[in-house]
Amino acid sequence: MAKLYKNGQLIQSKQLSLPDNLNRTLNYIGKSNWTNDGYFEGQMTEVRVWNTARLESELQRDMYQRLKGNETGLVAYWPLNEGSENIAKDQTSNDNKGTINGATWQQEQLPIQTQLSQPVELGQVGGSIATPAKPELSVTSDKGDQIQSTDKEDRKDSQLSGADNSEPTKPSHTSKKKRLVVCCDGTWNQLASSYPTNVVKFARLVKHSADDQTPQIVHYISGSGTAEDDNLIERLGGGAFGWGIDRIIQDAYRFLCMNYNVEAEDEIYLVGFSRGAYIVRCLAGMIYKCGLLSRSKIRELPKAYQLYRNFKISPNAPEYQKFRQDNSKKIDTEQDYLQYRVPIKMLGCWDTVGALGVPDVVPWLSLDKLWNRKYEFFDARLSPIVENAFHAVAIDEKRKSFPSTAMEKNEKNPEQVVQQVFFAGEHGCIGGGTEKYRGLSDCTLKWMIDEAKKLGLEFDLTEKYGEEFQIKPEPTTKFDNRVTGLYALGGEAWRPIKSAKVAVHGSVVERLKADPNYRPQNLLPLLQDLLPS
Known part of the structure; x- marks a missing residue:
């Protein structure tokens, strides 16, 4: 069973599986050549892979802390600030390199002051990340859109959320306004x-x-x-x-x-x-x-x-x-x-x-x-x-x-x-x-x-x-x-425009001028004002 977290929030929980003819030491997240799963889009600053059960509160508490790489149960740790071409270097002694396809590396100032740097951006052309088999994934993304597993079961939408769900550990965070x-x-x-x-x-x-x-x-x-x-x-x-x-x-x-x-x-x-x-x-x-x-x-x-x-x-x-x-x-x-x-x-x-x-x-x-x-x-x-x-x-x-x-x-x-x-x-x-x-x-x-x-x-x-x-x-x-x-059974009626102050968008006036046949009944009392002679 693999659990995928983004910014401390569980977004997927699935049994990952691979075809028999593939190397079972790997699992793929994102687009692959045998599934129709979606691509990653957005940016990531680091990936952590655990093979031990961890509470969501623990993940939220620790997600802004830089790991040492020797933590119990940590099987792969990719800060994504070291690597070359499509390889993300593992900071644990397990040497589980991450293969990142279809991505570009860039140096970027992060909106949240952590020690992380050089996020990997996964653009529209798409990409996937190969990880050790059947892990529990803790993904900390600075700016993320969508992360999906390649399981062939029905998938759930991930959230377009870059939210940090725990109090940041650095005092500098508290005064930084966000929207x-x-x-x-x-x-x-x-x-x-x-x-x-x-x-x-x-x-x-x-x-x-x-x-x-x-x-x-x-x-x-x-x-x-x-x-x-x-x-x-x-x-x-x-x-x-x-x-x-x-x-x-x-x-x-x-x-x-x-x-x-x-x-x-x-x-x-x-x-x-x-x-x-x-x-x-x-x-x-x-x-x-x-x-x-x-x-x-x-x-x-x-x-x-x-x-x-x-x-x-x-x-x-x-x-x-x-x-x-x-x-x-x-x-x-x-x-x-x-x-x-x-x-x-x-x-x-x-x-x-x-x-x-x-x-x-x-x-x-x-x-x-x-x-x-x-x-x-x-x-x-x-x-x-x-x-x-x-x-x-x-x-x-x-x-x-x-x-x-x-x-x-x-x-x-x-x-x-x-x-x-x-x-x-x-x-x-x-x-x-x-x-x-x-x-x-x-x-x-x-x-x-x-x-x-x-x-x-x-x-x-x-x-x-x-x-x-x-x-x-x-x-x-x-x-x-x-x-x-089915809606015909409920009948039809033009929506009344009752307000004393009626705001009609300029695009409506443009349509009225371009198409003499476009005359909605609820706008008829306003035509003289909308289309002055």
Whole structure:
């Protein structure tokens, strides 16, 4: 049994195996000539291989310590600062050299001050690492995207996360601000999907570190109902019902609790599409109600979630105040009611659907409504801790089962920025994931990235990630918003545009001018303003 850890977090646990005609002293991680597993992408600073059981807490505690090479159970140790061509030198006496294929070596200043140097970058052309057979792998990566084993069983998505899940051991770390970026995908969307959603693109394009070396740590979570769910029933339930929502919200919350540094005044960015948009909005609400737990209080997470889901009690009730004071991180603020509630720099959503975050996909059956009742938004208003919120909304979504859930400004924060902007296209055109609608989904992606850049988040928009990650907005892209199949049973209706202040993106005006046949019914009252004669 091999366990693969990245930055102290378990990302895979599998029985590694090889064909009989291969040397059984080796195991391969990544692309090989007999499997279809994915390539490594990103950067790594060192690899540790153990053949003895170690607790995750031990790995997290030790991952910033330089090893001597003679530790009990350590069978290979590659700091990746010594090597030549495709060989990584082993610092143990076992002389288990690592063979690294398709990689380039580079000297780089790390965003986290460790003794590590010369990370190996595994680019799009791909690579693999050969390791001693059936090890327990502890992988410490400075900046990583995806690590997979070559087992032929169904694989689970790894997280786009470069997070350090333990307190750094060097004092210099504590004052270094970092940006924590949580990206939650929509139902049935994942990294391995045939075409990436805007959430995947956003996550991939965030720089590992800003130009001033500020770390930017991305935590990607695939949507419910994906291959991460173990069977067909769970996958279908994750889509039609709220199965998996509790787990995903707590996963994202745990990541922030373990990584947010109050003294450094870290910044939090939350983005999501569809169900993922609902999840990040819930996450913001949970932070407002419960604060972010201190690491020493992380075992209180189940209680925090239970409190969050109790919508009958005000977040300012004595019970919540005591919980925050006893368990949550305290920030320096002049507003007493915000002392235990960390701010959220940005909340970005692509087309939040339904009061439950779940489309009513079985319109004649009330079971899904009853099952999902506990997930209903208790208040569409944003939490006052959200500093900037952006919501891309589909103009042309006509399925009654896909009503938009608006964002409302919270009057407790008069400086709160809320932009709710309408874009051409149906639900999928807004959040991406369909290649033929790319021209429209890239319009919303560019808008979201531009707004994030204004707040300080930095992106790598070069061509290094390939053609599908290039942003190419095309407002006149054709789409099909006919309501058919199961959704036709729920009926159709144009989404009402009720707000007194309606923001329509410029790409919509461009489409209106280019195509005289494009006249959505919900925009008809606004045409005179949008297309002045």
